[in-house]
Amino acid sequence: MNVDPIRAQILIRRGWRITLAALLALAVVVTLAQRFTPTEVRQGLAQKIFYIHAPSAWCAFLAVGLTGLASILYLWLGDQHFDRFAATSAEVGTIFCAVVLTTGPIWGKPIWGTWWTWDARLSLTLFLFFLLLGYQVLRSAIRVPTERARLSAVVGIMAMVLVPFIHLSVYLFRGLHPTPIVLKPSAPSLDPEMLRTLLISFAAFTLLYVGLVTLAYGIRLAQEAEEQGHA
Amino acid sequence: MLSADRPALEAVGLERAYGHVRAVSGVHLSLGAGEVLVVLGPNGAGKTTLLRLLAGLIKPSAGEVRIAGQKLRASEPESRRPIGFLSHHSLLYDDLTILENLTFAARLYGLARPEHKAHEALAGFGLADRLRDLPRDLSRGLEQRVAIARALIHDPAVLLLDEPFTGLDTGSAQLLRTLLRERCLGGRAVVLVTHHPDEAWDLATRVGVLRAGQWALLEPRGASLEQFVSRYQELARG
């Protein structure tokens, strides 16, 4: 199966463009959140991180879901593109998770007083992070490309099936623990300006996901083309 | 049981790729009962891959394997029944006695009275007094006899041997050759993969040389081993 290096370059360029556009959109979101969106009465400034957190968690979710779907398609159709996509989606998903998991505590400590809260979204993101890491650790431990693709596809599908159960567990777990004295960011009441910022943020993050995946896929393709050239 | 008009073992356009590498490509084969094909080739030529494809242990990227006209398929367990496989690994469980090992194999193949069959098979290979031994307590030669007994317990129409002479000294190799010729090969379609032409020359009715996943040579066995060896060395070099 021949890998086209030209296509790889096209994808890389396209990926960069989309990513930059997304980052621009994100800058807009942050500005909106800071200056132009009303502060929630009860929670104050702490609530604003929600505009970043909720969409990034959504992207991590998206990444796992798409990795799972690509895995199914790979096992069914055997096309290497799906394996490449699954691996790329997992990589990007891991980045999103890492971002959420580091910005959360860093932002939160001065405002909330604790480094970590077992807030549902954060917990879910943590689990997705472990799943995606495990997937990549497995991939790194298998040398033969066809075997790596096949076995990681199986794990990808299992991870996708697990997500709803993690969701259930996280909410069940939260039900046992009373809300801490210092409040965590949660969904604001549907103030139209808050909703606007939130929706723009979702769009920006999804665009970022698309950009990063396109870019990473292109890079992966370029690497494979190079290896093939040397073979 | 097997239709007389179809070849006992057939490979049609067999291919197996690992990523960009083609381990086996465009291999055809047609073997009748009683024929013994010895397959040679340099390291990495694809001999083991070919054998494992024929055994149904690996799925082909393209092409198919047919046994008496029936397509070999991973999803069809019954299609595997006529196959016997002997490796230089024993396929035995070290924590079970050789009797238990063979009884288990007999059960896997759905044979009636599995323990009796196992007993019979082992006795047939001169192991009646060592039934309670564990595989790790046996010498390599004896262990291999158990492995052969296991491979033949269900009387397979096709027998595949993966470098059976590996690790045997000259004496044991000779014993194995005799054993194979007298007890194992008759009436079956046999493919034997080996490194050295002289190891299985007497057993062969046909010879094949695999190089980079394709047949460099596939013909009935000639009379002279020396002539073949010089041709083989040329092929291996070129």
Place this chain on the structure above:
Amino acid sequence: MVESLRLALAIAAKDLRAELRSRTSFLSAAMFAALLLVVFNFARDPTAVATIDLAPGILWVTVAFAAVVAMNRGFAVERENHAFDGLLLAPVSREVLFLGKYLANLTFVLLVEVIALPLFVLFFNVDLSQALPGLVATLLLATAGLVSVGTLFSAIVVRTRFAELMLPVLLLPFMVPPLVFAVQITMRLLTGRALSEVAGGLRLLVLYDVAFITVSLLLFSAVVDE
């Protein structure tokens, strides 16, 4: 259908017989469980936190880790002498192979739990008179689900370089939901609640089991067929 079940049982019996001979894995897993329980005991201050708050968590963490240790052996034993090829060559479907391995692993882990549970009662001074039937049901249901994922994953990791490390890394996220559900149920049972109150949790365990036993069964051939 009956023949398939018989084959699966033969495969499970073979595994159990082999394990009974060597006993290494079983003893390791059982000892591991016992040691964990001891360590947990010394790692807490009984005057600060009531036993009843910690006990369910301790029990289930012990079960989870001991299960991982127990399942590590599953496919390792097939690696010696390439014995797994023997199973793949046979006219046995991949699903039946999975079932056989699953039953062996299940028996195995349940046996370890049979050892761990009395020790748990002993060390943590827990009163199981009311809770026992519910607890047994929970153990059975949770183990059934965990072992299905563990069996599938141990078939995967056996081909990798650090199989013993890789298995817990992949498996632990999958153990969280049944652990969470089981701890919830155990907590309620130990504080004397009626069985009817834990029905919801048990139903969640059943849901997990159905989902994962099915998916593991279906994906097994993708793992073992090259």
